[in-house]
Amino acid sequence: MNNINSLKLEIQNKKIKPSLIRIKIYEFLKNTKEHPDAEIIYQKLKKEIPTLSRASVYNALKLFVEKGIIKEIKIEKDLIRYDGDILRHAHFKCKKCGILIDIEIKEKNYELMIKNKNIKILEEQIYLFGLCDKCNKKS
Amino acid sequence: MNNINSLKLEIQNKKIKPSLIRIKIYEFLKNTKEHPDAEIIYQKLKKEIPTLSRASVYNALKLFVEKGIIKEIKIEKDLIRYDGDILRHAHFKCKKCGILIDIEIKEKNYELMIKNKNIKILEEQIYLFGLCDKCNKKS
DNA sequence: TTATAAAATTAGAATCATTCTAAAATTAAA
DNA sequence: TTTAATTTTAGAATGATTCTAATTTTATAA
Secondary structure (H helix, E strand, C coil), X not given: CCCHHHHHHHHHHCCCCCCHHHHHHHHHXXXXXXXXXXXXXXXXXXXXXXXXXXXXXXXXXXXHHHHCCCEEECCCCCCCEEECCCCCEEEEEECCCXXXXXXXXXXXXXXXXXXXXXXXXXXXXXXXXXECHHHHHHC | CCCHHHHHHHHHHCCCXXXXXXXXXXXXXXXXXXXXXXXXXXXXXXXXXCCCCHHHHHHHHHHHHHXXXXXXXXXXXXXXXXXXXXXXXXXXXXXXXXXXXXXXCCHHHCCCCCCCCCCEEEEEEEEEEXXXXXXHHHC
16 A cells, blocks of 8 residues: 555546656655655655755645645644645644644534535635643643 | 723733723724734724834734634635634635635534543634635536 | 657745844833 | 833844746657
């Protein structure tokens, strides 16, 4: 799972040309649960691809988000983090230590009451803030 | 409701010194459903208070958020909008026309399943994206 | 192949909301 | 008052992201 060839196919299925840079960025996102930002991806891949530029990272991430194969996480004040897991889930950030954790959503019980029935919801982003296990025990 | 004196009291109850600028900013947020950003608040109040600086607006907004009397809405790519309504609700943004709409949450049916039971959730931000009534009918 | 067009990549400049800084003004305390 | 503490201010600094224009790579056609 998540080998280069299957990742390449996933990209191609979305009509994205599978350049080396794009495959590498996508691979990186698919194999981490750290929800990295553009700079972290850039620094990591620069070791493998010394000519890599930040612009290419930003370009690829933007394209991936548009095509729906990754998700933006806008939980930080000043930067965007990225998630290779596009299955429905919420994100929790500890107010004390800053750790970012995936939160499973109980599908059945989650319902929003839309007064205006004609609104069509295509996407959702759920951010939770509080105290993680460790920080909660300490306090 | 929402007269100067009651707003002043609300601010004071949160141990915030009720300077004119703070009262005016709080009043503005309490009397609009537009979810303005700092710049809009600045431009609007500058007419009344010509000496007003952007820094004061940012300072007051930051303080209000910390004290919990207003909420940040981080639904735009590049700026923060503010909400004087701190009652629990989600925000919907139309992908076509960009309109921002409050969405009531059906309390009973909204449940998150937290695997790690020790996580303590103190705050939530729910953002929805899609097509508003008008844009949905057109397409 | 070779020529040509299209797309991807690059380095670095530009953008722009927000934060920072240090001074001035205001308010509170003694 | 006098002094201290807080608030406000203008403008500089910050920093993630976007833009630009040139270069490189890839695809297409003859």
